[in-house]
Amino acid sequence: MSTSLSLDLFCKVVDNFGDIGICWRLARQLQREHGIAVTLWVDDMQTFRRICPQIDVAAERQQVDHIAVRHWASQEGEFSAADVADIVIEFFGCDIPLGYIAAMAQRPQRPVWLNLEGLSAEEWVEGCHSLPSKHPRLPLTKYFFFPGFTEKTGGLLCEKGLEAERLAYLSDPAAVPAFLSSLGVTEAEAAAMKVSLFCYPYAPVAELFAAWCGGEQSVTCLVPEGVASDAVANFLGQPALPGAVRSQGALTVRVLPFVPQQDYDKLLWSCDLNFVRGEDSWVRAQWAGKSFIWHIYAQDENLHHKKLRAFLQRYAAGSALDAFSLRWNDAGEGDWPTLWNALAAAMPEISAKSSDWQQKILSNGDLATNLTKFCASLK
Numbered sequence: 001m002s003t004s005l006s007l008d009l010f011c012k013v014v015d016n017f018g019d020i021g022i023c024w025r026l027a028r029q030l031q032r033e034h035g036i037a038v039t040l041w042v043d044d045m046q047t048f049r050r051i052c053p054q055i056d057v058a059a060e061r062q063q064v065d066h067i068a069v070r071h072w073a074s075q076e077g078e079f080s081a082a083d084v085a086d087i088v089i090e091f092f093g094c095d096i097p098l099g100y101i102a103a104m105a106q107r108p109q110r111p112v113w114l115n116l117e118g119l120s121a122e123e124w125v126e127g128c129h130s131l132p133s134k135h136p137r138l139p140l141t142k143y144f145f146f147p148g149f150t151e152k153t154g155g156l157l158c159e160k161g162l163e164a165e166r167l168a169y170l171s172d173p174a175a176v177p178a179f180l181s182s183l184g185v186t187e188a189e190a191a192a193m194k195v196s197l198f199c200y201p202y203a204p205v206a207e208l209f210a211a212w213c214g215g216e217q218s219v220t221c222l223v224p225e226g227v228a229s230d231a232v233a234n235f236l237g238q239p240a241l242p243g244a245v246r247s248q249g250a251l252t253v254r255v256l257p258f259v260p261q262q263d264y265d266k267l268l269w270s271c272d273l274n275f276v277r278g279e280d281s282w283v284r285a286q287w288a289g290k291s292f293i294w295h296i297y298a299q300d301e302n303l304h305h306k307k308l309r310a311f312l313q314r315y316a317a318g319s320a321l322d323a324f325s326l327r328w329n330d331a332g333e334g335d336w337p338t339l340w341n342a343l344a345a346a347m348p349e350i351s352a353k354s355s356d357w358q359q360k361i362l363s364n365g366d367l368a369t370n371l372t373k374f375c376a377s378l379k
Ligand code: TRH
Pocket: 016, 017, 018, 019, 020, 021, 022, 050, 051, 118, 119, 198, 224, 257, 258, 259, 260, 261, 262, 264, 276, 277, 278, 279, 280, 281, 282, 297
């Protein structure tokens, strides 16, 4: 692919961090590794700033990390063919401005138009990946691009240097203590089993905390600000603000600041077990090489339970992880101390198998590379 390609990536932030988290990651990788000039259109600059503190929330246009960032403030606006990029991506079916679509149709060489979908391990994804959809009126075709776990999907986001970065971080004996200390974690807290917790507010956090309190293993649970705030505040007996900490029985819970996205990887690498959610943190946990528990975004009619089971079946990490994950997502039975003891015992084996899993899911290339290849195949 030529290095002079331009790409417009449209992202609507819907009450979470994942949409902008995924788009920001993809934008940087396309620019860095594929030389594409990316413009990222984002409707919610405040949320963007939580994961990327360099963002100026008041700026209509800005350049951050070699990406042109535009505040996508409305669906109005006049666009000409010259405003349209070579590749146009709408993330997760967000409706791009009608004026922009009309301009796409005016462009002498039509752009490649993709809808980047959400990640699922279900089999139907293979049948839908790369399907075309013709515009009802205009001479334009949109293609559905699905991330996924098999060679018949678009793959997963993974930067080229990520594993080397992780290994360098972990092989420096000063790096983990320095990083944890920068977040306020004490040496004594760092000596216990370290668990990062990122989940939706309806996760059974209080029950898990009770099992950890009464357990034999010392656990330090690190919770970024804003995550499961009610359950965390109940345990702490005070608001769940950064720096708040309390120990009871074998458990210490500490609230961390919400870290910038690049530091979130370090948090995952530094912990022994990671609770993740949604899509982007879930994928990052798979690159972290540690045991992880996925909290899936709840859908009507428990559709998410099907998605969870589809993943657990592919991941095949054993009955302890399956049982714990199902219970964490309200899709299974079992008492928490028993589930926890079984998971804790299985963790070394689960981590040991993680590099085989990584190789398997990366065997067909990463998402950014697959996406650029797909675009080139349409030209
Ligand atoms: O925020 P999420 O719940 O987003 C999800 C997904 O986008 C999913 O596709 C969508 O259906 C659902 O929302 C509604 O979880 P996710 O995907 O893990 O994204 C979180 C992002 O926040 C990720 O990029 C990591 C980042 N993050 C930080 O940068 N710092 C932090 O301290 C934490 C906890 C997360």
